[in-house]
Amino acid sequence: MTEEIYALWQRMEQGWAVGDATAFASVFAEDVDFVTVRGEELFGRQAVARGHAELFAGPYRDTKLTAEISLVRPLTDAISVVHVTSSIAPAGITTHAQAVVVRRADGWEVAAFHNMIPKGRS
Template identity: 45%
Template sequence: MHQTDETNPAGQDSGQQIRALWAEMARGWAAGDAAHFAACFAEDCDFTTVRGDKPSGRNGIEAGHDALFRGPYAGTVLDARVVEVRFLRSDLATVEAESTVTAADGESLTSTHALAVVERTADGRWLIRAFHNMVPAPRPADRAPAASDSTADRPTARPKLRHLAIVARDPGALAEFYTSVFEMELFHRDPDGSCFVSDGYLTLALIKHRLDGETPVGMNHFGFQVEDTASTSDALVAAGTPKPAERFSDRPFAEYRAMDPEGNWFDLSEHGFGGPRPPSDAAGTGN
């Protein structure tokens, strides 16, 4: 039986020590000190980022965060909150934690949810042995599903158009337009100002235009959510289009980039594109 730190026989002090790890991470982040931040993790920590990247242990975590502190997250603050500690043994526990990254002007840039495994070492210290981070998708208000929401009468394997992307000069202003006029929900903001909004079914990425880039403003690409990217890739190749390429991007909302016969780009994703779950997904697998 799992026990919270409040009911674990020797858990009060242990729970406080575990929470202190997240406080140390926040102090290291605020100082822009990647070594301080990474010291909370075991040398061989299994760390997964929101993009699905897996840096190699503590050294990889330090290197990755050093790049963040010198780049898009320079001068930011991490608000790290432990939600729950559950002891598996007196020296082993799982931790649910939430974090918000805030810019120097107080603007919230992104929020994440993490599940971690922590272990007490032989010298009595607690370190993080595994850490899986994610960007949570906000849920719409609960409601009873309407008859039109049922998936019983339509193929579950049919790809769904779930994503559009626009390159914008002022993503923040466009996000304000779509949220105020069409009641869309802003659910993610990149450090460069790119904004992601959703109507509960379709996500709209408002990507910051780079003045030194060649990509024009306006419609850029769209995206399909599919059940199996491998089989969809095979179908695309059979149709005479290039094999979809894995996306190496700082955005966590798609896995592959493909092209139709006329050269139009689109994304493929199994896990979805973020944002609130559509009503038909509320009781199912969702994004």
């Protein structure tokens, strides 16, 4: 289970590295609830892809996302809470996210995601 959950963030990193918003968003559920670092609420995988396409075409073009998972807490066999710290280089941004991941018939996906910039970080 844990390896499959880690693989979600590896896929995010890979999509980000090539600036592919669809690939980045592929780990999220079709009906994901996603809160950005600016507090914007995005509903659905397509909204996440659109938002990241704008980022990859603009301020985060040619950047690299590196994610470090610090917690995978199973709530049931099919639901876990995940805490992850991500760095965006060379932008110098560090974020912290809390995600709810769920196991569906075809594998794990992120059902809810809340991302923020920790106090004192840029």
